[in-house]
Amino acid sequence: MKNFTLKQLHYFSTVVETESIVEASRKLFIAQPSISIAIKNLEHTFGQQLLIRHHAQGVSLTPDGRRFYEKARELLRLSHEFEQNTLADNDKISGKISIGSFGSLAPLYIPKLIAGFKVTYPDIEIQLCDGEQHEMMIGLHRGELDLAFLYDLELDNSISKNALNAPHKPYALLAKDHPLAQKKSVTLAELSQEPMVLLDVIPSRNYFLSLFTEKNLSPKIAYTSPSVEIVRCMVGQNQGFSILVSRPATKMTYDGQQLAYIDIEDEMESSTLIMAYLKVNKPTKPASLFMDYCREHDLDN
Numbered sequence: 001m002k003n004f005t006l007k008q009l010h011y012f013s014t015v016v017e018t019e020s021i022v023e024a025s026r027k028l029f030i031a032q033p034s035i036s037i038a039i040k041n042l043e044h045t046f047g048q049q050l051l052i053r054h055h056a057q058g059v060s061l062t063p064d065g066r067r068f069y070e071k072a073r074e075l076l077r078l079s080h081e082f083e084q085n086t087l088a089d090n091d092k093i094s095g096k097i098s099i100g101s102f103g104s105l106a107p108l109y110i111p112k113l114i115a116g117f118k119v120t121y122p123d124i125e126i127q128l129c130d131g132e133q134h135e136m137m138i139g140l141h142r143g144e145l146d147l148a149f150l151y152d153l154e155l156d157n158s159i160s161k162n163a164l165n166a167p168h169k170p171y172a173l174l175a176k177d178h179p180l181a182q183k184k185s186v187t188l189a190e191l192s193q194e195p196m197v198l199l200d201v202i203p204s205r206n207y208f209l210s211l212f213t214e215k216n217l218s219p220k221i222a223y224t225s226p227s228v229e230i231v232r233c234m235v236g237q238n239q240g241f242s243i244l245v246s247r248p249a250t251k252m253t254y255d256g257q258q259l260a261y262i263d264i265e266d267e268m269e270s271s272t273l274i275m276a277y278l279k280v281n282k283p284t285k286p287a288s289l290f291m292d293y294c295r296e297h298d299l300d301n
Contacts, residue, residue: 004045006079008038009072012050015039016069017142020058042068077143077281084284094123095286100139100148103201104228105273106130108246109166110149117293124286132201132226140278146287151245152272153203159276164294166273170211172262173235173242176251180241181260188215188266195222195240197231208243211268229254245271 014024015035025032043050050065061069084095101110106128114126129139133154139145141158152161172191174181180190192212196219198205205224212219222240225231231242236257243264251259275291277283283291 004042006076008042009076011035011038012042013069013072013076013142015051015059016061016065019060023058073143080143081282081284084286093121093286093289094125095284096125096127097147097284097286097290098127098129098139098145099290100129100131100136100145102133102136102148102150103130103226104199104204104244104246105149105151108248109273113290113294113297116297117290120293121286121289124289126290133203136276140276140281143281146284147275147277147291150274150276151203151207152274153207155276158278158280160279162275162291162295164273164275165297168245168270168272170208170243170245170264170268170271171247172264173232173244174260174262175236175238176258176260178238178241178260181262183262185263185265188212188217188264191241191243191264192217192219195220197222197234197240197242198224199226199228199231199242199244200224201226204245207269207271211243211266214269215266232259233257235259 011024011028011030011034014028015021018024018027021032021035021039024030024035028035039051046068048064048068049062050068051059052062053059099110099114110128110130114128118124118126129136129145133150136145136148136150137155137159140148149164152163155161172180172186180186180194188211198208198219198221209219223234225234228244228246231244232248233253233255234240235242236253236255236259247261251261253259275294277287
C-alpha cells in the first residue's frame, strides 16, 4: 500500500498553485526544504516525476503531475468537507468557513453578517478574503474558499448562484452641492454631459459603461480608480459623478465631504448580489448554515 499524507498533498498543491516552492514556503510559513522533501517523497512513493524544476524560474507540472494534481485537489476537498461536516455534527457545532467577497461589497455587508451569525454559532471559525472577482473565482476553483459574495455579472456556468435580498439598482453619486444633486432623479443622458469618476474593477467597470452604451451614450471619463473610497472622495471634491450599486450608510467621504445618492430614471439591467460556490463542490455544513443565515436576513437593513 502506498504511504502518503494529506500534508504532503497540501504542500504539493500549494506549490502548483503558486508555481514556486519559494512562494509556497511564504504562503504556508513552512521552510523550503520541508516542502521539497515532501514533494520528493510523493514522487518516490508513486514512481512519477510530478514537477519540473526551473532554476530561478519556479516549477511547472509534468503530464503525470497535472493528473496527480487534479486527483490531489479532489482528495483535499473531500478531506476538508469530511472534517467540517463532522465538526458540525457535534452537539457543540464548530468548523471553519472560508469566505471571499468582491472588494466593494465586503465592508458593507460581510462584517454585519458575520457578527449576527457568530451570535448563534460562536464556535464556527470564519476566514475572510476580499479582492477582485477573478481572484475570488480562483479561490473557489482552488478550494481555498467555501463561498464568495459577488455580483451576478460575467460569471461562467461552473458557479452555483444564490441570490441575496440586497439593493441592486445603480444610482448616481454626486457631490451634495452639485446642481444635479438638487433633483430627485437624473437620466443617463444628463450624467453623460458631466465628467465621470469610474470605479475601475472588473466586472463593475464593464457593467457601468454598458449602461451608457446601451443608450448610445458616451460618458466623459475624467478619472478612474479601483478604490470605492477614492471614487467617493473624488466625487465629493466635485471632480465628477460616479455610478455605484452598493450604498454605504454614510454620505460623508473619508476627507469630510458630503455626497448625494440620486436615483437614475432609465430602465437598466440590474446587478444582483449572490453567494457563489462551485457546482461540483457541495457546501460543507458550516457553510450551509452561514448561507441559510444570509438568505434569512435583509441586507438593506
